[in-house]
């Protein structure tokens with residue numbers, strides 16, 4: 001691999017970096033930090049699945065019923081605003097971002113994300129985004145952007161992830177850990193490292209340590 005870009009070197013042109021991983025492994029925090037260092041937006045694919053889940057819950061549509069859900073999504077198009085500092089999700093003029101990490105969305109989202117029709121809909125939204133960007137999710141490096149320039153996959157034990165999550169949620173560590181193990185089980189089909197992804201155990205690393213590891217592993221680009 002060639003020399004790493006200095007922090008602040010702008011990535012330009014058709015460049016995609018993918019960061020996949022298990023739930024609460026640090027994907028969005030790390031993707032945001034890497035994107036900021038590169039001067040590009042980051043894309044949080046999970047927000048689209050979460051927004052589809054929220055709309056289905058609000059409409060009382062069955063989470064396992066792709067047809068009703070897709071009809072609803074076409075009638076209420078979602079827009080992912082991918083900014084370097086964070087992603088915002090809109091349904092028309094209504095911003096959904098702050099409602100997407102509730103426990104009820106957490107509990108329903110795996111069922112919605114398992115629907116092939118919904119996956120195809122999300123994939124089409126993502127592939128239409130203008131490059132360059134850092135994309136995070138479960139299948140960015142395997143399915144959506146197999147041609148990505150650099151791929152990473154984040155892991156950490158359920159306990160470590162639960163302890164981190166407990167800093168931002170009211171539930172206690174054992175309850176969060178049990179929910180993460182269950183979501184890992186449900187997401188397993190679409191959450192596997194690409195054969196050419198670098199797997200990083202974030203357990204022993206700080207957030208800055210993970211971001212630095214990724215930046216150091218990126219192929220150099222001209223500024």
Ligand SMILES: Nc1ncnc2c1ncn2[C@@H]1O[C@H](COP(=O)(O)OP(=O)(O)OP(=O)(O)O)[C@@H](O)[C@H]1O
Nearest residue numbers: 023024025026027028029164165202205206207210
């Ligand atoms: N290496 C790390 N060291 C310490 N804390 C971390 C590290 N990585 C992430 N965190 C913290 O762990 C929590 C979960 O991180 P984040 O939300 O980025 O994960 P995620 O994989 O995007 O989650 P989800 O799958 O639920 O969308 C956050 O509070 C974040 O600050």
Ligand SMILES: Nc1ccn([C@H]2C[C@H](O)[C@@H](COP(=O)(O)O)O2)c(=O)n1
Nearest residue numbers: 045046049109113137138139187190
């Ligand atoms: N590329 C993706 C992104 C997300 N999902 C599913 C799996 C998760 O349970 C859910 C929410 O994602 P998160 O916000 O936790 O990253 O969406 C997926 O299947 N594929």
